[in-house]
Amino acid sequence: MITSPQPAAPRRKRPSPRIAKIVRVSRLTPHMIRITFGGESLTGLVSKGPAEHVRIYLPNEQTGVLTLPVPGPDGLQFPEDLERPKSRAYTPRHWSPEINELDVDFVIHGEGPASAWAACAKVGDAAVISGQPSGAYLPEATADWYVILGDEAALPAIATLLEALPSTIEAFVYIEVFNEREEQELPSLATTHITWLHRGNEHDLPGLLLVDAMRNVDIPQGDGRVWVSAEASIMRKIRKQLLEERDLDRSDIRTQGYWKQGDLNHADNDMGDDT
Numbered sequence: 009m010i011t012s013p014q015p016a017a018p019r020r021k022r023p024s025p026r027i028a029k030i031v032r033v034s035r036l037t038p039h040m041i042r043i044t045f046g047g048e049s050l051t052g053l054v055s056k057g058p059a060e061h062v063r064i065y066l067p068n069e070q071t072g073v074l075t076l077p078v079p080g081p082d083g084l085q086f087p088e089d090l091e092r093p094k095s096r097a098y099t100p101r102h103w104s105p106e107i108n109e110l111d112v113d114f115v116i117h118g119e120g121p122a123s124a125w126a127a128c129a130k131v132g133d134a135a136v137i138s139g140q141p142s143g144a145y146l147p148e149a150t151a152d153w154y155v156i157l158g159d160e161a162a163l164p165a166i167a168t169l170l171e172a173l174p175s176t177i178e179a180f181v182y183i184e185v186f187n188e189r190e191e192q193e194l195p196s197l198a199t200t201h202i203t204w205l206h207r208g209n210e211h212d213l214p215g216l217l218l219v220d221a222m223r224n225v226d227i228p229q230g231d232g233r234v235w236v237s238a239e240a241s242i243m244r245k246i247r248k249q250l251l252e253e254r255d256l257d258r259s260d261i262r263t264q265g266y267w268k269q270g271d272l273n274h275a276d277n278d279m280g281d282d283t
């Protein structure tokens with residue numbers, strides 16, 4: 009059979025990045041800073057559900073200059089003759105379309121450009137945010153229970169997930185943070201049992217306590233789901249436990265590596281499918 013070459017599929021157009029302004033900076037805890045972005049350019053941003061993410065573009069680390077997108081035939085786009093700025097994935101913690109304000113909570117972990125940028129961010133600074141959030145996780149409203157595990161980087165996503173759970177669900181939540189000063193209020197309509205795990209040691213890989221916690225969780229009866237986001241190797245250890253020791257169905261668990269020890273800009277879509 010003679011086959012003719014297929015025309016290349018049209019490239020999916022990425023929504024234009026948005027140029028926002030920092031309108032507030034608040035220190036939530038010693039290691040978590042909330043930056044509130046605002047401005048007309050956020051008009052039309054649509055939240056599709058909890059635990060989604062946007063990309064925050066960062067200034068050049070040597071020059072401190074943030075490359076701004078410029079108007080092009082398809083809206084704002086980064087200039088083709090300049091290096092595209094680095095970006096990192098962050099969870100929209102609150103989006104208020106009526107006042108065009110977007111809160112994003114940054115862990116100040118002390119190493120990467122995003123953490124360093126957030127630690128020095130000032131009201132009035134310009135910021136560039138990807139066009140639309142993506143990757144929302146829509147909770148199973150008919151489930152009986154949820155087991156939710158995560159570290160500091162996952163805490164904003166966990167907060168959005170708990171805010172989205174209906175009152176009929178019982179949620180067992182394990183969050184590893186540095187110490188008790190990193191704990192936050194986590195409102196939910198669901199019945200929540202929140203366990204804060206304190207690492208207390210700057211040298212331990214964040215998330216090791218989550219692996220132990222999962223080992224000791226009594227999986228409740230009924231229809232349930234497990235949601236885990238953490239450092240990539242920790243996420244894989246927990247995923248392996250869930251599949252091999254707990255015999256849970258792949259479709260009932262959602263795991264994601266939010267960052268990876270020693271890796272810069274770890275992939276946004278590391279769901280641990282290789283485990």
Ligand SMILES: Cc1cc2nc3c(=O)[nH]c(=O)nc-3n(C[C@H](O)[C@H](O)[C@H](O)COP(=O)(O)OP(=O)(O)OC[C@H]3O[C@@H](n4cnc5c(N)ncnc54)[C@H](O)[C@@H]3O)c2cc1C
Nearest residue numbers: 098099115117119120121122123161267268269270272273
């Ligand atoms: C879907 C998604 C949502 C996310 N939401 C949030 C959020 O709301 N808030 C948030 O703070 N993070 C969030 N993250 C994680 C964040 O994208 C990463 O932590 C990112 O690596 C930070 O960029 P950086 O420039 O500071 O560090 P990078 O340049 O990426 O890494 C530099 C070094 O720092 C280490 N490192 C990176 N992150 C951490 C960390 N959290 N703790 C300890 N060491 C780290 C790396 O291993 C590397 O050695 C999210 C990630 C994903 C995929």
